[in-house]
Amino acid sequence: MFVVANFLIAVAKVADILLTIYMYVIIGRAIISWVNPDPYNPIVRFLYRATEPLLSRVRRVLPDMGGLDLSPLVILLGIYFLQKFAISSIYEFGYRLKMSGGGLP
Template identity: 50%
Template sequence: MLLVGTLIDLYSLVVIGAVIVSWVQLPPSNPAAQFLTALTEPALGPIRRMLPSMSGLDLSPMVLLIGLQFLKRLFMV
């Protein structure tokens, strides 16, 4: 169970990294941006399709992070 919690924490950091990269607006050809997008888009894409953007603000990373913390607590019981 500790491994699951650690993996969820690591993926949460990857999601936060992707958010920071989107704020800094690295060019899409940047290897770091491509790597983070490749890791996070499979989880963020479906959330984006269900959740409308609010005045251009993408809330899908926040929803994903809340969901990850919920899963972590579920597995750590």
């Protein structure tokens, strides 16, 4: 059962790292939006391609705030929630499974 426990811990760690990276990408996109970036810059194009699908979905749900885009904040709060609830729960479950021995003698 320790293999399953180690697998769950590894999945939780990888998911935590990926969510943290995406959080920084969202922050970079928000900072870029404050200036007039060159749309042909590869970094700007990457940031837009990586974040626009999720940001546009959130924008459709949020009410119009008169030019104020709160979608990055909503996504950052969602990422924080996932890290603190879902990822922490997977870690906890994996470590409990590992410490209990999974019922093996």
